[in-house]
Amino acid sequence: MTAPRIALIAHDKKKDDMIALAGQYADFLRGCKLTATGTTGGRLVTELGLTVDRKHSGPLGGDLQIGALLVEDMIDAVIFLRDPMTPQPHEPDINALVRACDVHDVACATNVATAHLVLSQLQAAGTQP
Numbered sequence: 811m812t813a814p815r816i817a818l819i820a821h822d823k824k825k826d827d828m829i830a831l832a833g834q835y836a837d838f839l840r841g842c843k844l845t846a847t848g849t850t851g852g853r854l855v856t857e858l859g860l861t862v863d864r865k866h867s868g869p870l871g872g873d874l875q876i877g878a879l880l881v882e883d884m885i886d887a888v889i890f891l892r893d894p895m896t897p898q899p900h901e902p903d904i905n906a907l908v909r910a911c912d913v914h915d916v917a918c919a920t921n922v923a924t925a926h927l928v929l930s931q932l933q934a935a936g937t938q939p
């Protein structure tokens with residue numbers, strides 16, 4: 811099985827949750843091809859030592875860059891820990907990314923509970939004989 815291609819994105823108030831989540835799956839994620847928005851990716855690199863293709867920060871177009879990869883069939887799953895309580899200046903970009911996931915039927919987890927389901931399933935698929 812080829813390495814899953816996973817995008818990891820978290821809004822500021824969800825970044826600690828993302829680090830905790832990715833830390834739990836760190837061994838699995840080391841075998842994946844990871845893409846992230848700029849600041850999220852920076853923390854994944856420095857705090858967990860993961861290898862990440864970092865795009866621009868979300869407000870500067872990072873969500874759109876990941877959306878474009880997804881449209882080109884280069885992303886298998888998106889973990890996008892959105893902050894539903896804080897208005898974001900780039901709300902249209904966020905909606906565009908989630909919409910692209912729906913248009914192209916790409917798994918998109920927008921909260922920690924769903925992220926566990928997606929990551930554990932991908933991990934299990936990778937360990938099947």
Ligand SMILES: O=C(CO)COP(=O)(O)O
Pocket residue numbers: 819820821822846847848849850851866867868869872873904
């Ligand atoms: O804003 C984001 C997603 O919409 C995340 O961007 P950063 O990872 O650069 O903070």
